[in-house]
Amino acid sequence: MLEIINLKTQFPSPDGLVNAVDSADLQIEDNERLGLIGETGCGKTVLGMSIIRLLPPSTRIHGQIIYKGRDLLNLKEEEMRLLRGKEISMILQNPTTSLNPVLKIGDQIAEVIQLHKDCNRKEAKTKAVEILAAAMIPEAPKRADQYPHELSGGMKERVMIVMGLASQPSFVIADEPTKGLDSGTKAEIIRLIRDMTSGRSMLMITHDLAAAGEICDRIAVMYAGELLEMASAKTILHDPQHPYTQGFINSLPSRGLLPISGSSPSLIDPPHGCRFHPRCPWAMDICRREHPQIIKLEKGHFSRCFLCA
């Protein structure tokens, strides 16, 4: 379905090139939901934005992103635009700022339907209310007639999800759909995403390993622009091999909230050798000198660590 080959995404900045995504390789199969986790600023959103190509014009993107046999990075902007929303859609990170404050919820959803589903405005609005109702949003017709500021955070997140899936795209990128929600709402949102994306491919970006575990088939772990480990969701949650993944899991509230010491490295001038070595409790000599390659541990389990070699 989607294959990312050696993707590099860089932003020129006054201090030098920001390597937000560095040599990423990733496949997502048909009907597969892949979770992408990592701490803040490691490049998750940039990776997602690189796929749907919504980064500023000054961004440098190298590599290939093959979608249904075509390299998205080679498409003209107009060809790419025709895919956006129709085939590939994105649920943006922050629902409060991503909904247009002066347009009604129903109109914002109907807009996508009208654009991609070949129907008139009125039909699109009826359809919008239907899918709002299907997303278990109470009083859907009334909600459709409201403005974003009249909705709660959880409700806005639902609207974002509904909007992202309204045109039934085959590939969805969901950026932190469970962020900032209380646990009850979070559970509902997780269920909603699981139901609405079944039979589709999805890249779900999240900090929330538990949510990723419930929704995703596989999980990829990202650190300082690089992919460090990738395996089935079960393996990542219960048998992680990379010290960073282990640390990340131990920092979860359910596992004792043990934070990884140190802070995330600069993306302009990342550490030599393994990018995680300054914070790694097992760091060896070689970790300081050489940059580890990602290696296959067993079927479907990859890790970028000398310890695993």
Next chain:
Amino acid sequence: MRIEYLAWRIFYSLLAFVISVTLSFVLLHAMPGDYLHVILPHLAEKNPLATELFREQFGLDKSLFEQYVLYVLNVLQGNWGYSIQYGLPVTEVILEKLSWTAVILLPATLLSIFIGVLIGSYSGWTSGSLGDSFIFKIMIFLGAVPSYWWAIFLILVLGFYLDLFPLGGYMSITALDEGMKLHDVLYHAALPIVALTLTTVPGVYYLMRNSMLMIVGQDYILAARSKGLSEIEILLRHALKNAMLPMITLFAMELAHVIMGSIFIETIFSWPGMGFLTFEALRVRDLPLLQGIFLMDTLIIILANIAADFSYPLIDPRAKVGEIG
């Protein structure tokens, strides 16, 4: 709408009104010279009795405070006084000139708003592009040129050398026989309208461009892109309405300024509007008329502000009357 807010609003409006009336009264009366001395200096010098009679007739012999109280009482009763120069009620003189001012200022203001919003949003939307920097530079130039320069330039080139437009005035001499014709008036109004528009566009443009610049980077614009909308659809459906919000007060103020006319443009083009009237009244010290003009300007500005406040909620669903401003 909260009653409390409304009460405050009315209170502040009244306060502004009273302060403005008082200030203009004091300042106008502090001006040296009076009508008689400006118009008939010889008579005034040779015949002290005439001066005395004139002062008595217009109540200028009373103390300033007395005059002020009388003026305010009269205004409250709807009597704005008589113009010395015209010998007519001030309101009548103003209304007559107002319609002439509207002929050039209303089209010029609407045009400036339209053009300013159009190129301002284009410029802000494509900021950094060649088109943007080109327009931006032109606007810096336009903004730096004063209105009277445009007036003189237009009269000289299009009126004098090319003889395409009249040099001034508001209708042709033939109107004496044939009566006033709309196309004739518009023909005379063309150059003043162009001069006014050229001077007003840059202000609207800058604000609109800035406002649009704020919108371009918003997440909901990104969200609109992720839906697959085209740039023009995003601009019209998502960006424009948001970018217009901060413009409402400017629009209200620009429209309020229509009432005041333009002293430079109307004087240069000999256009019988409010600007010209103000200038003339100032020149001959027609105090009642000046006072009336300032009174009306104050009223209009206050009303325009209130109108702007109350129209926000109509286009911004988040705003409620009384929660802003």
